[in-house]
Amino acid sequence: MNEEEIKVLSIGDKSGVIQILKKFLNDNENVFTFPNLSMNNNRVSLWAALFQLIQEPSLESVHAMCLSALRILSRDKLEVDAIVCEKWIITLIEKAGLFNFLNIDDETKPAERIPKKEEAIEALKCLCNLALNSEVSRALCAHTSIAQGLVARLRSYKDIPYKDDIMLFDMKLLFILTALRQDISAKIKNELHGMDYLISCLNEIITEASVDPDVAGACGGVTGDSHCFLQDNQQAIICEILKIQFNLTLQNSLDDQVDEEEEAIYLRLMPVLTTLLSAHVSSEQKLHELRNNIVNVLVSVPSKFYPYLTPDYNEGEKAQYVYDTKNMESLQSLIQFLLHRLTITTSTSNQNEYLCPILTVLNKSARSCRAHRKYLRQEVLPPLRDVSSPPEKGSTLRNQLCRLLTTPITAIRDLVAEFLFILCKEKVGRMVKYTGFGNAAGHLAQKGLLSGGRGPVVYSSSSEDSDTEEYLEAQPHIDPVVGCTRPPRVNPFEGMTEEQKEYEAMKLVNLFDKMVSTGVVKPARVGPDGRPQPVEHVLEMREHPPNRPQS
Numbered sequence: 001m002n003e004e005e006i007k008v009l010s011i012g013d014k015s016g017v018i019q020i021l022k023k024f025l026n027d028n029e030n031v032f033t034f035p036n037l038s039m040n041n042n043r044v045s046l047w048a049a050l051f052q053l054i055q056e057p058s059l060e061s062v063h064a065m066c067l068s069a070l071r072i073l074s075r076d077k078l079e080v081d082a083i084v085c086e087k088w089i090i091t092l093i094e095k096a097g098l099f100n101f102l103n104i105d106d107e108t109k110p111a112e113r114i115p116k117k118e119e120a121i122e123a124l125k126c127l128c129n130l131a132l133n134s135e136v137s138r139a140l141c142a143h144t145s146i147a148q149g150l151v152a153r154l155r156s157y158k159d160i161p162y163k164d165d166i167m168l169f170d171m172k173l174l175f176i177l178t179a180l181r182q183d184i185s186a187k188i189k190n191e192l193h194g195m196d197y198l199i200s201c202l203n204e205i206i207t208e209a210s211v212d213p214d215v216a217g218a219c220g221g222v223t224g225d226s227h228c229f230l231q232d233n234q235q236a237i238i239c240e241i242l243k244i245q246f247n248l249t250l251q252n253s254l255d256d257q258v259d260e261e262e263e264a265i266y267l268r269l270m271p272v273l274t275t276l277l278s279a280h281v282s283s284e285q286k287l288h289e290l291r292n293n294i295v296n297v298l299v300s301v302p303s304k305f306y307p308y309l310t311p312d313y314n315e316g317e318k319a320q321y322v323y324d325t326k327n328m329e330s331l332q333s334l335i336q337f338l339l340h341r342l343t344i345t346t347s348t349s350n351q352n353e354y355l356c357p358i359l360t361v362l363n364k365s366a367r368s369c370r371a372h373r374k375y376l377r378q379e380v381l382p383p384l385r386d387v388s389s390p391p392e393k394g395s396t397l398r399n400q401l402c403r404l405l406t407t408p409i410t411a412i413r414d415l416v417a418e419f420l421f422i423l424c425k426e427k428v429g430r431m432v433k434y435t436g437f438g439n440a441a442g443h444l445a446q447k448g449l450l451s452g453g454r455g456p457v458v459y460s461s462s463s464e465d466s467d468t469e470e471y472l473e474a475q476p477h478i479d480p481v482v483g484c485t486r487p488p489r490v491n492p493f494e495g496m497t498e499e500q501k502e503y504e505a506m507k508l509v510n511l512f513d514k515m516v517s518t519g520v521v522k523p524a525r526v527g528p529d530g531r532p533q534p535v536e537h538v539l540e541m542r543e544h545p546p547n548r549p550q551s
Contacts, residue, residue: 001037001046009049014059021065025072032075043079051088054095067095067122074129081136089130089140095123097166098149101156117162124169131176138181147184147192150174154197157204164233167201171240178247189248195265198241198248202272205234209279229280235290238276242293245269249300258302266301270308273297277309277330291337298361303368310371323378324371331372334362335379335397342400351409359415366422370459377423381434385470391436391483398434405439417443425459428452436483448530 001024008016028034037043050066050073053059070092074080093099097115127146130137141147150170157163178185188194209228230238258266273294281287298306310326313319321328341354366373380397391402404416421443424430428449431440444450467475477485493501515521525540527533 001042003040003042003045006042006045006049009053010045012053012056012059014062017053017059017062018065021062021069025065025068028072031072033078034073034076035078038078043073044083047073047083047088051091054091063095064116064118064122067092067119067126071122071126071129074126074133077133080130080134084130084134084137084140086140086143089127089137089146090144092123092127092130093144093146093149096120096127096149098146098153101152102145102148114160117165121165121169124166124173128169128173128176131173131180138177141177142181142184147177147187151188151192151194151197154194154201157201164237167237168233168240171237171244175240175243175247178244185247195245195248196268198245199265199268199272202238202241202276205230205238206272206275206279209234227278227280228275230290232282232286235281235286239289239293242290242297246293246296246300249297258304266305267308269297270301270305271311274309274311274330277333288337288340291333292357295334295337295357295361298364299357303364306365306368306372309365310369323375326371326375328375331365331375332379334358334365335376338362339397342397348407348409351404351407351412355404355412356415359412359419363415363419363422366419373423373459381420381423383466383468383471384434385468387471387474387478387484389484391434391439402435402439405435405443414443414446421447432480432483434483437481439483444530445532450526450532451530 001020005020005024008020034043037046047070050070053066054063095115097120100115127141131141150173153166153170157167160166174188178188206228209230276290276294279290281290309330310328313322313325313327317327319327319329321332338355338358341358345351345354362376366376380401382398392399392405401416401420404412405420407413407416417440420435421431424434428440428444429452431444441450474485479486493504496504512521516523523535523537523540524532525535
């Protein structure tokens with residue numbers, strides 16, 4: 001936009017304004033930077049002209065176009081901190097209709113509080129861009145009543161005929177503000193009770209979700225299925241709400257320090273998350289996006305509330321996964337999500353992002369509830385039959401997790417090892433049986449269990465390890481280091497004379513001595529605490545032979 005066009009906008013000639021704005025919107029709908037506006041202070045002049053038009057009641061018909069132009073301009077981070085001011089932020093908040101809901105007990109009729117759809121949506125988009133790109137804008141938002149307006153409107157969506165469009169961008173704006181401004185996040189959580197209203201919104205969407213067989217089929221559901229079927233707009237809003245809840249619960253206190261108010265919130269939240277884990281949506285991509293956001297919220301939920309993920313199974317209820325009188329569909333959804341994340345994790349660079357949250361959730365689940373642990377063990381570590389291949393070779397969930405026991409990403413390695421250890425009831429012998437001693441050694445060393453034994457006895461005494469006939473038959477031939485059977489080995493000394501054998505042995509001794517003296521390897525033995533301890537000389541290993549691991 002050149003200087004002449006900006007002057008026309010400043011004058012406010014309606015016909016000229018419409019023509020210029022239409023051309024600008026058509027030419028720049030997909031443009032994100034405007035370096036040419038940096039010349040002659042054109043950027044400041046353009047923003048000022050647009051806001052001047054927005055505040056002119058006689059030009060109300062072009063307000064939506066002005067807001068669309070501002071939405072496009074606000075994509076550019078350049079100089080935005082120097083341009084934006086509190087008056088303009090308040091103008092956008094007013095156009096978004098957020099101030100209309102602050103006094104919902106007055107005599108104002110609901111219809112008078114509803115903003116104009118196009119103006120409100122464009123204003124919200126503009127606020128989202130500014131809040132994302134400008135620290136000054138976020139600070140100005142924090143000094144206005146935008147948080148109160150957003151939370152107040154959470155309670156009044158039923159009065160808005162186009163609530164889905166408004167809700168989506170309200171939630172996007174709320175997510176950005178709670179993610180980037182800790183003071184806004186704390187205010188919404190503690191003063192405005194935002195979590196309560198967000199949970200109520202989720203409940204309303206779930207209640208409204210269609211259960212019509214035709215819609216169910218279109219969304220990938222099964223006829224007669226009692227699960228909710230979320231349409232795309234509902235799924236998008238729910239994902240934004242879950243992101244906000246993640247921001248509000250991220251700094252939560254420790255599990256044993258939940259007060260009564262927080263406990264009431266979690267007791268309301270868990271049934272909602274359980275329902276959403278079993279919900280159907282229109283595509284696999286949207287399903288994984290929904291589950292990813294649920295998992296992120298669950299990371300911050302205290303472990304004591306995890307049993308609520310699997311409610312009691314009632315006779316006559318339609319459930320595909322039932323175990324120990326519990327409906328395990330939500331837990332099965334978490335397992336399926338883990339499998340999906342393992343599939344798309346192509347390198348170590350994305351292991352942390354893709355696997356840490358879901359592994360954390362499954363660890364907490366297995367440790368918090370006996371029924372969860374037993375079900376997860378059944379799915380992850382079923383009774384062994386074919387032990388001809390190492391545990392890390394293959395495509396089963398157990399194989400994929402065993403491969404991660406040797407990943408260089410320590411956070412993932414520790415989470416996987418702890419998960420498998422919990423499923424093995426923290427028994428060393430059982431862990432070695434399913435993973436091989438080589439894969440498990442690092443985790444056992446960290447816990448001081450290399451000499452055998454088990455962790456803290458927090459599990460029932462009844463055994464759940466029924467070995468199959470195939471495993472019992474192969475057990476004498478299993479190499480515990482690699483966790484599988486090995487074919488008979490050829491004797492490398494066969495055909496050698498005694499002198500040749502002695503010569504090869506001395507070569508091995510000299511090579512080992514060279515590695516020790518140069519620091520390539522350092523001899524160690526298992527100490528009394530079950531952890532490896534360095535030895536000064538190899539002969540110390542003969543004086544203090546290591547204990548054999550106990551099964």
